[in-house]
Amino acid sequence: MFKLEIDLPVPPSVNSMFVNNYKGKGRSRFPSKQYKDWKIEAGMVIRQLPRIPYYEKPVKITYKYFFKTKRLCDIDNYAKALTDLLVSMRVVEDDNWKHVKEYSLMFGGIDKENPRVCVIVEEI
Numbered sequence: 001m002f003k004l005e006i007d008l009p010v011p012p013s014v015n016s017m018f019v020n021n022y023k024g025k026g027r028s029r030f031p032s033k034q035y036k037d038w039k040i041e042a043g044m045v046i047r048q049l050p051r052i053p054y055y056e057k058p059v060k061i062t063y064k065y066f067f068k069t070k071r072l073c074d075i076d077n078y079a080k081a082l083t084d085l086l087v088s089m090r091v092v093e094d095d096n097w098k099h100v101k102e103y104s105l106m107f108g109g110i111d112k113e114n115p116r117v118c119v120i121v122e123e124i
Contacts, residue, residue, distance in 0.1 A: 004053050004091065004121040008042045010067065011035075011081035011117070013074075039085060046089045053121070055092050060102040060122050067107075068115035075105050082117060091121060 011017075017035045021028045031039075046052060063082055065075050083095045093099050101124055108118065 002053050002123070004119070006045065006049065006119050007116045008045055008082065008085075008119055009038060009117075010065065010115050011038050011042065011078050011085075013077040014080045015077060017081055035081065038081065039088075042085055043089060046085075046091070052089065052091065054090055055099075055121060055123055057123050058099055058101045059092055060104070060124050061086070061092075061100055062104040062106065062118075062120040062122075064106040064108040064118040064120070066109055066111040066114070066116050066118070068110070068112055070110055075107060078117070079103065079105060082119060086119070086121065 012032065012034045016032055018029045019032045021030060061083065063075075063079055065078065067073070083092075083100070086092045087095050
């Protein structure tokens with residue numbers, strides 16, 4: 001059973017991931033520049049791994065956040081971007097309940113020099 005542990009840049013909050021477009025007929029949403037830039041940066045970190053693991057069996061995912069400032073925030077607002085990245089990079093097969101059986105979100109502290117999220121993926 002392989003355990004992945006990797007530090008990724010702190011993603012944008014779910015509130016900043018998408019931009020609403022009210023022009024034309026109807027409404028549409030599209031990824032924000034901040035979200036697209038983060039996906040590229042975080043994806044490069046994952047691609048630098050010697051071997052990108054692929055978990056077909058159910059997993060437990062832990063996110064341990066180290067923020068740059070003491071500003072209060074809802075840490076669960078950052079989990080969607082991280083989980084979607086793990087799926088798009090083919091680390092986990094899907095983020096539904098059949099594949100992700102357990103989430104754990106933790107505040108690790110303040111790190112002005114190296115804000116990050118420690119991502120841990122384990123088969124269960």
